[in-house]
Amino acid sequence: MHQGRIKSAFKSTLPVLFGYVPLGMGFGILLTGAGYPWYLATIMAIIMYAGAAQYMAVKFFTQSLPFYEIALVTLFVNLRHMVYGLSLLDDLKEKNIFNSYIIFGLTDETYAILQNEKKENYFLISLFNQIYWITGCTLGAILGQFLPFSSEGIEFALTSLFVVLAVDMYKSAKSKLPFRIALFCGILAYFISKENMLILSIAISAVILLLTKGRLENESA
Amino acid sequence: MSLHKALTAVIIMSATIYFLRAFPFLFFKFVKPPEFVLFIGKYIPPVIITLLALYSIKDAGFFAFPYGLNEIICILITIGLQLWRKNALLSIFASTAVYMVLIQNNILEKIFL
DSSP states (O other): OOHHHHHHHHHHHHHHHHHHHHHHHHHHHHHHHTTOOHHHHHHHHHHTOOHHHHHHHHHHHHHTOOHHHHHHHHHHHTTTHHHHGGGGTTTTOSOSHHHHHHHHTOOHHHHHHHTTSOGGGHHHHHHHHHHHHHHHHHHHHHHTTOOSSOOTTTTHHHHHHHHHHHHHHHHHOSOOHHHHHHHHHHHHHHHHOSTTHHHHHHHHHHHHHHHTHHHHHHHHO | OOHHHHHHHHHHHHHHHHHHHHHHHHHHHHSOOOHHHHHHHHHHHHHHHHHHHHHTTTTSOTTSTTTTHHHHHHHHHHHHHHHHHOOHHHHHHHHHHHHHHHHHTTHHHHHHO
16 A cells, blocks of 8 residues: 555544553553453453443443343434534445445444545544553553553543644635534534433434534525 | 353453444444434534533542633644644643642642632
């Protein structure tokens, strides 16, 4: 594969590295702290590959929740992922192993980065992000609490990443309405239910987007 | 839960998550996506990215000192740097470094309390 592409994918995903490694480590520490072997963290990072869901899984394990309940809660917490594919239907319509992997790896962060990327970079970006995640989860599970320095707050890199992506999109967007809708719905959903704020705000935003269709299409034309 | 049961739970959760991520692709392969779905798909990315930014600071504790000020200050730094220098890595690393310094040393507390 072209070396320039590897470099460019690495550069685009570097902020994710700084977010995923500490977050993954936090998960690894939690899981081994609950009495499970370190390799379970690696397995989960490889086949599950989801931040919030992996953290929740530890709680499921220790509480011995029944499987149907585990499936239901997982379904609800990750419902937002159903929406992500909608913007990539066309880009990923061809059926091949690369596209299947990209769909598998559609985390919040990967989805966000792909919006500003060319199609040919999708695969490497998805792969790099998962490698960071696997590394973080495994390191945390093996090293546990023996950290040489305090990395408290380093996860802010992910907040910052979303902000940078939003700023870049804002500048190039013909209509600023989607951003205003998001701010409004995000704050509204925060006050309705902080824990379910994401899926709630996405749902309300989608409805408002449809209601303002005429204006959006006018401004974007 | 035994390791064996935990592994089963992991497989159930993984299948659920992959199903959700793949659902739109599976579903709209057989059904032609209606116009409103394509419309949402086209206009929702900036909405979701903005919402993810907001969601990521939901636990900042806005109703007690420091009222989420650490997060707000560092987001403003990110926005300012990104508009000024247009260098994503710089914006992200500088704001994250400031954030880490602020919360590890309780700087706002020392200034205001």
